[in-house]
Amino acid sequence: MIIQFGVLFAFLAIGEFLVNLTGIAIPSSIIGMVLLCASLKLGIVKLGWVERLSGFLVHNLGFFFVPAGIGLMNCLGIIADQWIPIVFATVISTFIIIAVTGWVHQLVRSASSKLSHKYAKEAE
Amino acid sequence: MDFLQNKFFLIALTFGFYLGAQLLQKRTGIKLLNPILIAIAAMIAFLLMCDIDYDTYKKGGEYIDFWLKPAVVALGVPLYKQLSSIKRQILPLLLSELAGCVAGIVSVVLLAELFGATREVVISLAPKAVTTPIAMEISNAMGGIAPLTAAVVVATGIFGGMTGFKIVKMSHIHSPIAGGLSIGTAAHAVGTSAAMERSERFGAFSSIGLTLNGLFTALLAPMILGLLGYSM
Structure with a gap:
């Protein structure tokens, strides 16, 4: 188990280091995630070294958000004043993001598969 | 009543609310009993009732928050x-x-x-x-x-x-x-x-x-x- 913690925190540390070095506005954890994925692909890190702990963390991700959510109690005043725009804008926009992302993905995918079909035919 | 502000107690309580909601959601099958939602709501209610401010809660809560970053790496x-x-x-x-x-x-x-x-x-x-x-x-x-x-x-x-x-x-x-x-x-x-x-x-x-x-x-x-x- 120690190696699992060691590897994950090493990648987080590399992310923090890069953010510190470059001042880039991307969180260290996202950089760590991308680098971990790349290192697994390149065989620098073996899947067995990280699989157990990462499985546990990924499956319980929601729990780690609880304290941030409790921070809500510090802005109850603003929420009471403006709950209508906050709730409606958030809910409708979430709807829009899901629909737009899914539609564009399906559209581009079917378009590109038709295109490659056409090229395949012309090649014949 | 100072014990209510103890950070380990507050961490344990957060786990408790989350687990309780998880169990309740499984038993009843009601989606709205989302453990994250219930844990947040129950904890806020508890803190307000006991007149504990968020900064005090955070002394315990930050140990949970801490795992967010490694979890994203994972x-x-x-x-x-x-x-x-x-x-x-x-x-x-x-x-x-x-x-x-x-x-x-x-x-x-x-x-x-x-x-x-x-x-x-x-x-x-x-x-x-x-x-x-x-x-x-x-x-x-x-x-x-x-x-x-x-x-x-x-x-x-x-x-x-x-x-x-x-x-x-x-x-x-x-x-x-x-x-x-x-x-x-x-x-x-x-x-x-x-x-x-x-x-x-x-x-x-x-x-x-x-x-x-x-x-x-x-x-x-x-x-x-x-x-x-x-x-x-």
């Missing part, structure tokens, strides 16, 4: 497992993420304006689809209220995680890849953990959604906000 593993299917459709992924990112920021800003939100609140809502560290960073830099952003981000995640699959179905999105992707784009890591419960494949594409939208939002949100009249 998402690299499901991502790796799906690399080959990602490579096969890099163009659809990038285009749909770009569209989702822009549509998300523009829609929440215009809707919030329409419903009469103040400038600070509009900016606080703009990055609501992406994971807390990115969202709070943007909110802070652009003149929003970072704690409000954090709360809205978590609420968005819970909402997206609970209703995401219904919205996917209603929008006639049939491919599981597009479905997973759009839930991660709209509802970040909380939505991703809901997608992960469906299947690892759903979850992996959801984590691509959260990653790409996180990157695009970090890069584009200041510019989009500027174009909409909210420059720094």
Whole structure:
């Protein structure tokens, strides 16, 4: 188990280091995630070294958000004043993001598969 | 009564509320008994009743918060497992993420304006689809209220995680890849953990959604906000 913690925190540390070095506005954890994925692909890190702990963390991700959510109690005043725009804008926009992302993905995918079909035919 | 402010007690209580809600949700099958939602609500009620402020809670809560970063790093593993299917459709992924990112920021800003939100609140809502560290960073830099952003981000995640699959179905999105992707784009890591419960494949594409939208939002949100009249 120690190696699992060691590897994950090493990648987080590399992310923090890069953010510190470059001042880039991307969180260290996202950089760590991308680098971990790349290192697994390149065989620098073996899947067995990280699989157990990462499985546990990924499956319980929601729990780690609880304290941030409790921070809500510090802005109850603003929420009471403006709950209508906050709730409606958030809910409708979430709807829009899901629909737009899914539609564009399906559209581009079917378009590109038709295109490659056409090229395949012309090649014949 | 000082014991109620003990950080280990507050951590234990957070676990307790979460576990209790998890059990209740399993027993009753009621979706609304979302453990994240219930743990937050019960904990706020408890803190208000006992007159404990958030800073005191945070002395314990920050030890839970702490695991958020390693947990995001851990998402690299499901991502790796799906690399080959990602490579096969890099163009659809990038285009749909770009569209989702822009549509998300523009829609929440215009809707919030329409419903009469103040400038600070509009900016606080703009990055609501992406994971807390990115969202709070943007909110802070652009003149929003970072704690409000954090709360809205978590609420968005819970909402997206609970209703995401219904919205996917209603929008006639049939491919599981597009479905997973759009839930991660709209509802970040909380939505991703809901997608992960469906299947690892759903979850992996959801984590691509959260990653790409996180990157695009970090890069584009200041510019989009500027174009909409909210420059720094």
